[in-house]
Amino acid sequence: MKTVQFLNTNWQRVESSMTKEIKEVLALPLKSSCSYLFGDSMQGACGIPEISKDALVDTAFKLLSSKDEEVVVKALAYLTRTVCHRIHRDPTNADLRTFLSGSMEGEFKNSSNTLRNTWTLARFASRSQSITWTFVDDEPSVSFDCNTIIIAGRRKLLKTFHQAQRLQHTEALINQRSQGKAIECAAAHPASTHFLYTGKYTRFADWRFVHKARLKLLPLNGAKQWTNAASRKCRRCGYQNETLPHVLNHCGSHQLGVNEGTTPSSRGSRRLPPSGEKSCQ
Numbered sequence: 368m369k370t371v372q373f374l375n376t377n378w379q380r381v382e383s384s385m386t387k388e389i390k391e392v393l394a395l396p397l398k399s400s401c402s403y404l405f406g407d408s409m410q411g412a413c414g415i416p417e418i419s420k421d422a423l424v425d426t427a428f429k430l431l432s433s434k435d436e437e438v439v440v441k442a443l444a445y446l447t448r449t450v451c452h453r454i455h456r457d458p459t460n461a462d463l464r465t466f467l468s469g470s471m472e473g474e475f476k477n478s479s480n481t482l483r484n485t486w487t488l489a490r491f492a493s494r495s496q497s498i499t500w501t502f503v504d505d506e507p508s509v510s511f512d513c514n515t516i517i518i519a520g521r522r523k524l525l526k527t528f529h530q531a532q533r534l535q536h537t538e539a540l541i542n543q544r545s546q547g548k549a550i551e552c553a554a555a556h557p558a559s560t561h562f563l564y565t566g567k568y569t570r571f572a573d574w575r576f577v578h579k580a581r582l583k584l585l586p587l588n589g590a591k592q593w594t595n596a597a598s599r600k601c602r603r604c605g606y607q608n609e610t611l612p613h614v615l616n617h618c619g620s621h622q623l624g625v626n627e628g629t630t631p632s633s634r635g636s637r638r639l640p641p642s643g644e645k646s647c648q
Contacts, residue, residue, distance in 0.1 A: 469494020
């Protein structure tokens with residue numbers, strides 16, 4: 368992404384293929400929310416890095432805030448020439464800010480840059496992600512999602528970008544009417560995702576069960592709202608509505624397993640493996 372050797376459409380195809388494969392590994396259907404994959408792992412999601420345009424903004428900011436004065440001078444001169452070509456006059460700090468923030472108002476409305484370079488790419492990325500630049504005495508800073516990064520914090524920029532994106536995905540997931548209902552409980556404590564990276568104490572049956580359960584995508588009878596009441600009964604105990612809370616907390620057929628420290632994973636997979644089956648390590 369930083370060297371821009373591939374078009375944005377190519378990266379979109381890579382991300383689409385990657386998302387499909389990850390959902391298959393997690394035993395999730397294709398209709399499941401991608402926010403679960405890219406959300407914050409400390410709040411119930413998987414925390415998988417997302418392909419984004421942040422690197423383009425990071426590259427531009429690192430050039431303008433380099434500790435090498437010669438790099439800064441050349442980068443600022445290159446940026447100034449790019450903006451000058453766009454507005455046909457010597458730009459001010461306000462013009463540099465407006466250009467890199469992706470504004471399409473005023474002098475930038477009816478003009479364009481003939482050639483693509485680091486600064487035009489950073490402008491495009493900033494506009495698509497609502498990133499605002501500021502220049503004070505030729506020193507840049509960027510602001511997004513209530514975060515402001517100045518030159519002193521230049522090394523934190525990319526990390527802050529990624530964390531902000533993860534939080535956005537988590538919020539979007541929790542706000543979903545169906546798939547966000549159960550994940551809100553998992554987001555209450557970071558220990559809910561302790562198994563994601565090590566697989567400790569997790570059987571393959573548990574792995575196939577837990578991700579569907581978190582997104583409320585288990586093939587339970589109670590989820591079939593289009594069927595009659597008789598068809599929504601619990602297949603084990605006959606309770607009138609086979610829902611996720613019932614399966615986990617109330618179904619009498621599973622209480623013995625719960626008391627022994629196991630989970631009703633057979634609802635999310637075809638079989639419950641014997642206790643000797645290996646964990647997902």
